[in-house]
Amino acid sequence: MEKEKTLYMIGNAHLDPVWLWQWQEGYQEVKATFRSALDRMKEYDDFFFTSSSAAYYEWVEENEPAMFEEIRERVKEGRWVIVGGWWIQPDCNAPGGESYVRQGLYGQRYFQEKLGVTAQTGYNVDSFGHNGMLPQILKKSGMDNYVFMRPGRHEKGLEGETFTWTSNDGSAVTAFRIPFEYCTWPRELKEHIERCAGEIKDPRGSIMCFYGVGNHGGGPTKQNIESIHELNRAEDMPRLILSTPDDYFQAVKQSGRTLPVVSGELFHHSSGCYSAHSEVKQLNRLAENRLIMAEKLSVAGKHWAGGKYPLEKYTESWKKVLFNQFHDIMAGTSIEPAYEDARESYGAALDTAARGLNAAVQSISWHIDIPMEEDMKPIVVFNPNAFSGKFEVEMESPCLKENQVLVDEEGTQIPLQTVQSLASSNGRTRLVFIAELPALGYRTYRLVIREAARTFPDVECSGNTAENRWFKIAFDEKTGYISSLYKKNDGTEYFSGPAAVPVVIEDKSDTWSHGVRIFDKVKGRFEGVSVKRVECGPVKCVIRVTSTYGSSRIFQDFSIYRELDYIRVKTTVDWHEKMSMLKLRFPMQLNYLRASWEIPYGVAQREPNGEE
Template sequence: MRKTMKQIHLLCNAHLDPVWLWQRKEGVAETLSTFRVAAAFCEKYDGFIFNHNEALLYEWVEKYDPKLFKRIQKLVEENKWHIMGGWYLQPDCLMPSGESIVRQIEIGKQFFKEKFNITPKTAMNVDSFGHSRGLVQILKKTGYDSYFFMRPTEMEYGDFLWEGYDGSRIVAHKVFRGYNSLKGNTEKKLEEYIREYPDREQSLVLWGIGNHGGGASKVDLEQVNSFIANHDEYHIIHSTPEDYFKELDRSKLEVRKQSLVHCMVGCYTSMVRVKQLHRQLENKLYLTEKMLSHAALHRKMEYPMDDLKKIQKSLLFSEFHDILPGTMVQSSEKEELMRLSQALTSLDELCTEVFFLLASGQKTGKSGEIPILVYNPYPYTIDTEIVTEFQLEDQGWDETKTTIGRVYDCNGTMLPSQNEKPECSINLDWRKKIVFRGVLQPSCMNRFDCKLELVEKTNKKSSYIQGDFFIIKNKGMEVWINIHTGYIDKYNVNGMDYLKENSCRLEVFDDNEDPWGMTVNRFDKKMGEFTLLSMEDANSFRGYQGNTESNINVIEDGEVRVILQGVFHYENSYAVIEYCIPKMDSYIDVTITTLINGVNKMVKCNLNSFFENPTFLGETMYGYEELHQNGEEVNFQKWCSLEMGNKVLAVFNEGIYGGCADSGNILLSLLRTPAYSAHPIEKRKIVPTDRYLPHIDMGERQFKIRIQAGEIKDKCSTLAQRWNEKPYVLSHFPSCEGVLPKKLVEIENEIIVLSAFKQTKEDTYLMRLINETDKSCVTKINLDYFNIETKLVFQPFEVRTFVIHGTSMVESDMLGHKI
């Protein structure tokens, strides 16, 4: 080959979605079919190379067709079949946490190393709907040097250096005209490529039938060979991603410092139940790992590695780029909701088991007292509201009396507490719900005691109404809720107003049947808003027409908090909003329950701030970034915020991933009601209109957010984690046996987030710490079980991973390998 000859690397692949327009079982069947065809091609045609990724699909082949799996192993050894990418599957690359993406890589790489002795160096996600800039540091610290992708589609084809938040870089490639080619059209794609890019020295072109498997076909391979024969001015080879990047001259590539967005913006909101359960599973898995590690160190409990791996695979499966974005068919949605629920149930069983182990050494409860144990998963002290329920020893049938609980800490100090209605509705003095404010020591079990007292029953509630408002004040906060609209008209923290009238307003926007949002970049055609029902209509909605309760009213009140509730409607849809306002803190917790009966709508929650020309920020993988403020739909993870100087208005969520900002307002995208898997094609109708079709997220859905303001710029990630991974609480009468556990880990600087603490093998643990701010910082860290006390320095947005064994703490890459 002459040195000046241009080179084209042909990458044959078969994009195969495990679920999408089909259920998992069909994905398995198509995997077996596609891999059989691909293996036969590799065996028959010399020089041909088939590339495929996703450990999940190889697992299916190993399980359901072991002979085929052995053929593939042989082909990999002969360099005829190339293991591409190395991840568990191709996930959504915007909504999963950074920790989840590390697990995608970890599980995938472990499988390919064990089964094929292969460690890919090029990562790929060709069908994901955008890519977080936080991926760069993850890729760099998991052994990758390059990455290729397809979306956003409007990006120009080619190569560039992609720089992460922490300054790390990898080379990235935007593929030409997609990852596949229609049957019989490969030569056409290649001709189009050389016509559009005649001067490129190094080129990469993907081909092969895809979406529902396929790969190479005889007609396409013949076309490829014909194209090679007719273009001797090019050196054209069947190739691999690694070979392409090895040949690429990187010296003149431009540097890009942004996430690769926005694309198919409806995916940030479609199928909210899947998104919420996914977030719950993320939260609970990482909480449970910390508790299990603690128990293994304290009681030498056997760490359930296999159980956790199975649960982790359920999490990773839910992150697939047609599952988490909400673009699959309804039958697959139902399957996924069951799979996620099953994984959460398994984690709950593990949590319960380990909770009792960590309760060792606790004194027994006294007569007339209820012990309350709280495990704090955070490596620092927190002052927080704690909620639990318990059963009284006997039923109280006297309607004039009720049992109240007063909570005391381990020093005998009485804490602010209140009784509230329990989850059940049995009208006896029997089941109790107690809410109290307590201080939790870091990374350990905390003990409180609830002393019971029988008192005369009263229905006395404080009156917060002043004129047209409910006004709730404490030392640092003031909240006004309008009795006519039911929305927040004022939110003031430490003398500064953050929200103005009609905040938390539920607005309805025009949408269409497309769950991707392929043809839009915003949802701004407002159709109306939810308004407060009249007293009569609200009581009718509740089912008690004779009641005289006002619509917006106080339903709980005490020393710790006050909760107000209102009922709203828009056309044939309803919403119930609860505002939970603490007596000793500066946030507002909002629970929104919607009952939607309208198709092709988008519902947003509008927060009207007093900020003028603020910065709009949102959390991403292992970092945060500035977002557009022009009404375009954007993506964020556990929090978004408006920032002006050192003042911040932040919103923490439990599974909301999309929204927009404009003119100082944040609009959180709660739900959409498009059709299932309705794909726009040219100017054709999206769906048939001669019949009823099910639409996504009709019926009852619930959303929880926390609004918090103040000088909290560098604390948003820590506060968001606390809102999501809540301490584990249970009323329990311990046995007094054993000794009290030590603290698992203590970190001095609360800016540092403990992302993971887990056992990797017997007596060896992995700890991951993140600085999700744009500032360098220092912290002390104590690990009592290992007799380690040290000081760590973090650069802006730096993620540091350590392997701990004995009295040794050694820094590693994100997979636990020595640096």
């Protein structure tokens, strides 16, 4: 009797290089798992092994070259199947867009150069959510398919586990949500197969069923494979094919079946991960931005001034950053020593980027023809962004001399303000001015002596109010909250009540916040200690709000500029509360509220409904 339902049995090993262990243990775990998979291939001619993450292969190549050659042969044979195409299986929301592009660039390039293949299927089975621009990024990295598991069906309803996933630009991949687990213990395989078969609604339908010991590696066992062979002979079981995700997706496309379409983000699972362990998230963004700046300006320096572009150093630094984006590192769910390791590797990447960035700006600035003048100090300001604009510039400097002013290339005087230096001795100060900069370029300014210097009026600012041509802001002196933000051109009052309110919310969940969708049980609010003006001049004024709750403190510095149409807020939190989380509340005075959020190389619009 011919069996109608088909299960594509995907032999894999979920490898967490870091989680409840450090990367050194993960290193050994990768080698042991790969050795096991190779041994299974010798024992079973029909066995296929599915594996991702170029970082693991680089470990094996450098530490066990003979085993790497075995893998190369099995890849050539077609039984060792490369999926993922990325350096690691990262968190799929927190990193920036360039990081996902680099995941694909370094991953696919490595697989092509070392193994002669590129991945056709994206693969992030344990990541906690998936940003809405991934279909575009996957397609441009050469991948037409995607496999994930979270959010599960209890967290996001889908019309089917296999569907077409699209991003805002129209890019589409064929996606599959693993219905139960990406790994199984040997004795649980029959039950797992029966559950997967129960998901097939079409009498002649098919689905993928993932098996193999995972998390700490392991992969498919002898008992796994022999059980599949035995179960396949049973008449009451579906047809079981030892196979790969690529084969499954190819069969789906050849079948001509119409798939449901899902657009945008795949949420929510473990939303607590996006606030846990803020340090690793801060280090990640700092390293991403600095490497991007360093590379841009190194390229410019090479073309403009004959400087160096240290490609190998930047590549190694990016690999460190990409590795630390692994979902259990970036999510704050690993053990504390893992974050000591992450600090070290982020530090190495940041140092490389800092040195490359400094070399680039030095090489360019030294070749700029700036007219000499007695007692003149030249300043070159770079804009690494792909857009022009006005930007605040702060720089440390010796104290200004009498009648010393700031001028641009045409000799026009620019408003300049001195603020508190980071140093407390030896006559140092900190200079602030607004620079109007071209995209991916620079402008030169000069500190010069002018006897007939122009004076500029200070920003209108008192102890608890400030205004410029666009708006006026006021603070309640007792609470420290914003009491008014008034738009001058049309009389709009932005807030319906006190704003920028630091609210303490109960959070008794675990690190992941499993099963928690909305955090809304308010325990209390920070109360104001002081509201005072700490800086005021022709460039900006700064109002500092100090607030306390329990044993914690918050310092909020609100900067209002004469020439910029936004307010910059620098917030420092000294947090000591337990089982609690912190939110800032802004009650908007709008009839219809919709928020736009930056996502990797894109924008998402979401309703502010408590899930944020």
